[in-house]
Amino acid sequence: MPIYEASPADLAAARRGDRLAFARLFEGFAPMVHGVLMANGPASEVDDLMQDVFLIALERLSSLDTERVGPWLAAIARNRLIDSFRKQSRLVGLPTEEQGAHDPQRAEANQVLAIIRTMPDTYRETLVLKLVEGMTGKEIAEQTGLTPDSVRVNLHRGLRLLRERLGLDPDGGLDE
Amino acid sequence: MSDPLESLKQLKYQPQPGRWERLASQPPKRRSRPVLIVGGLLAAALVAAGVFVGSRPSISLPTEIVSNGVRRLTALTPKWLELGEGESATVTIADIGTVTVDEGSRVRLKQTGPTQHRLELQRGTLHALVTAPPRLFVVDTPTASAIDLGCAYTLEVTDAGSRLTVTSGLVSLEGKGREVTVLAGMRAMSAPNRRPTTPVSLDASAALVDAIDRFDRVADTTALDAAVLLARPQDAATLWHLLPVAPPAQRAALIAQLTAFVAPPAGWTDAAAADASSPLMQAWWAAIMAFEPQPTPTK
Numbered sequence: 067m068p069i070y071e072a073s074p075a076d077l078a079a080a081r082r083g084d085r086l087a088f089a090r091l092f093e094g095f096a097p098m099v100h101g102v103l104m105a106n107g108p109a110s111e112v113d114d115l116m117q118d119v120f121l122i123a124l125e126r127l128s129s130l131d132t133e134r135v136g137p138w139l140a141a142i143a144r145n146r147l148i149d150s151f152r153k154q155s156r157l158v159g160l161p162t163e164e165q166g167a168h169d170p171q172r173a174e175a176n177q178v179l180a181i182i183r184t185m186p187d188t189y190r191e192t193l194v195l196k197l198v199e200g201m202t203g204k205e206i207a208e209q210t211g212l213t214p215d216s217v218r219v220n221l222h223r224g225l226r227l228l229r230e231r232l233g234l235d236p237d238g239g240l241d242e
Numbered sequence: 243m244s245d246p247l248e249s250l251k252q253l254k255y256q257p258q259p260g261r262w263e264r265l266a267s268q269p270p271k272r273r274s275r276p277v278l279i280v281g282g283l284l285a286a287a288l289v290a291a292g293v294f295v296g297s298r299p300s301i302s303l304p305t306e307i308v309s310n311g312v313r314r315l316t317a318l319t320p321k322w323l324e325l326g327e328g329e330s331a332t333v334t335i336a337d338i339g340t341v342t343v344d345e346g347s348r349v350r351l352k353q354t355g356p357t358q359h360r361l362e363l364q365r366g367t368l369h370a371l372v373t374a375p376p377r378l379f380v381v382d383t384p385t386a387s388a389i390d391l392g393c394a395y396t397l398e399v400t401d402a403g404s405r406l407t408v409t410s411g412l413v414s415l416e417g418k419g420r421e422v423t424v425l426a427g428m429r430a431m432s433a434p435n436r437r438p439t440t441p442v443s444l445d446a447s448a449a450l451v452d453a454i455d456r457f458d459r460v461a462d463t464t465a466l467d468a469a470v471l472l473a474r475p476q477d478a479a480t481l482w483h484l485l486p487v488a489p490p491a492q493r494a495a496l497i498a499q500l501t502a503f504v505a506p507p508a509g510w511t512d513a514a515a516a517d518a519s520s521p522l523m524q525a526w527w528a529a530i531m532a533f534e535p536q537p538t539p540t541k
Contacts, residue, residue, distance in 0.1 A: 074507060075521050078528035082412060082423065083376040083392040089262035096262075100255035109253070120262060125373070128392055128411045132532045175249040197250045232246055 070094040070209070077132045085124055092120055095139050097199040098209040102143045105194035107150060109179065115150065119143045137211030181231050189224030192217055196225075266375075301354045305333045318351045318361075325349075325366070335359050335379060339372035352382065367398045377414075386417030386432035393426070403433035407444070412531075415441075420487075421518075425479055425531065440483045443476050450477065454484075463489060470495050475503040475535035482530055485515040485523070500526075504533045 072091050079087035092099075099119055103112045119142050123130075131138045182193050191210070195201045203221055207214040226236045302317035310328040318333050324347075325331055331343040336359060343349050347366020353359065361368075362382045371394045372379045379390040381397055383404040388397050393411025397404060406415050407429040415422050415430045420437035424430045430441040439458045442451055450472040456465035466488060473481050481500040488496055493515050497506070507525035514522035 074525035074528060078524040078531075081528050081531050085266035085375050086263055089266035092262050093257065096257065097255040104253065117265065120265060124266060132528045171249050172252060174246055175251075175253050178246050178250055179253065194250075197247055198253045199255060200251065228247070234246075 070205070072135060077135070080127055081130050081132050083127050085127075088124060088127060088130075089120075091135065092123070092139075095136055095209060097201065098136055098195060098206075099139050099143050101195040101199040101201070102140050102191055102210075103147065104179070104198055105182065105191040106144070107147045109176065111150070115143070115146055118146050122146065134211055136209035140210050178228075178232065182228060185224065185227060185231075189220050189227065192220040193224045193228060196221055301351055303333050303335060303351055303354055303359075305331050307331045318349070320351055322348055322350045322364070333361075335372065338374035338379060339370065341371075341381075342369045344368070363397060363399050365399050365401075367396065369396045370394065383432070385434055385436070386415050386438050389414040389416060391423070395424075403431055403436075405429060405431045422483055423479075423527075428479065440480055440487075442480050446474075446477060446480070447472060450480075454480065457484070463492060466492050467495070470499045473499060473503075475533075478503040478530045478533060478535070482523075482527055483518075486518045488515075490516075503535070504530050 072094060076084075076087040076091045080091050096116070099116055100112060103115045103119070107115055119139065122142050123139060126142075129138075179194075179198070182190055182197075185193070192206055192212070195206045195210070196203070201209070203217045204214060206212065206221075207217045210217075212220075229238060230236045300319060302319045305316050305318045305323070307314050307316055307325070308330050309326075316323075318331070323331065323343075325343060325345050327345055329345050331347075331349075333341045333343065335341060336354065338359065341361065343363075344367040347368065348364040349366065349368065350362050350364075351360075352362050358378060358380060360380045360382065364384060368381065370379065370381065370388075370390065372390045373392065374390065376391040377389050381388045383397065383399045385399075385403045388395070388404075388406050391412045391414055393408055393413050395406060395408045395410075395413050397406050404415075406413060406424055408424045408426050410426050412423055412425050415424055415432060415438040417432050418435070418437040422430050422438045422441050424441045427445075428441040428443050430439050432438040436459075440454050442454055446454075450469060453465040453468040453472060456462040457469065466484065469484065470481070470492075478500060481496055481503075485493060485496055485500070493512060497512055497515060500506075504526070507522055507529065510522055510526070514520045517523060518527075
């Protein structure tokens with residue numbers, strides 16, 4: 067998958083408040099936003115939270131940073147999660163209400179995700195963006211604003227820790 | 243045994259074609275905005291007062307007039323509303339914002355609906371505070387139209403023309419075939435039978451304002467040279483607006499000065515400067531809007 071490159075025309079139009087241009091722009095960052103939410107929030111609410119992030123960003127188009135759209139959206143997503151947690155007065159852990167709970171593969175995916183959510187902040191988002199969304203380290207750095215070195219380290223250490231926790235060979239599959 | 247990490251891929255984001263476009267094309271939903279409450283109360287009061295009863299269906303917007311300290315509810319309709327001395331009016335524009343009209347103004351409603359709210363200000367001053375999709379709110383004046391792109395602004399109309407001052411966001415001023423985008427902290431004007439002027443910063447030097455004025459009014463090319471020399475980084479948006487209207491021979495100097503403030507987009511060619519809507523010009527404009535110049539040191 068190539069690194070998403072936002073259209074300059076859409077960027078300019080979105081900055082001017084063009085909502086449809088922003089919608090086109092958002093689609094390119096949607097996997098990253100989805101990953102950030104998935105790494106930190108309840109899986110069953112990720113779809114609603116994504117919509118919230120989109121609407122909040124729409125309201126704040128005048129503050130859109132055209133050079134750093136991804137980090138700007140990621141920050142909105144994280145703040146939206148904090149609001150959500152405050153309202154619920156609890157941190158949501160396991161996605162117990164997941165659809166497809168009877169699907170063994172999906173159940174396995176949810177279990178792995180639950181383990182990722184118990185990991186340190188620095189690894190969580192990077193791992194989900196890599197393992198769930200299928201983004202490369204370079205794409206993760208481009209879209210979240212992390213340095214490529216940080217992403218590489220987070221992925222290496224995070225994958226190692228995750229494999230340990232899953233009872234797998236810690237050094238297996240560290241290809242990033 | 244399969245790798246459990248592989249199973250995570252089924253949780254991947256699934257695109258839903260058109261989802262975000264559909265959502266973006268809906269009017270914005272408000273969260274507990276006071277204006278909604280005020281608007282609803284005003285509308286209810288107007289219906290209760292029989293303002294809409296007994297007359298043929300017509301467009302209107304709830305309006306509160308304060309006359310020497312006394313408040314009364316009325317409606318802004320296609321008939322002219324004239325405000326006398328000591329009078330002001332606050333018009334609730336559906337759920338997108340409010341417009342305050344100052345004393346001595348003459349204003350009317352031209353259109354209101356889901357696709358556009360349009361007022362006409364024939365004379366006087368109004369202050370708009372609007373949060374809406376771009377181009378949903380428009381104010382026509384005798385010399386130009388102010389088209390909201392999400393913002394707060396003041397529009398003044400006199401016999402000499404219209405003056406638009408933007409305090410937040412951005413507004414398009416359009417007329418006589420020219421469209422200028424006025425950013426927060428800038429102003430632009432339009433005179434009878436003339437195109438809107440090039441926007442200038444409110445804190446631009448008098449010499450720069452004079453140079454821009456001479457170029458806009460009489461195409462004085464020496465004034466354009468002066469503007470290039472006088473421009474500060476904060477005047478980048480002004481220089482950008484001059485590019486398409488500058489004589490080709492003077493574009494190079496403008497481009498060089500603007501480049502010194504904000505780098506042009508990758509792939510820039512000077513030929514793109516002739517058309518403000520070209521992708522390269524739009525990309526440069528986006529960079530200018532994102533540009534935050536350091537304040538000029540005061541002596």
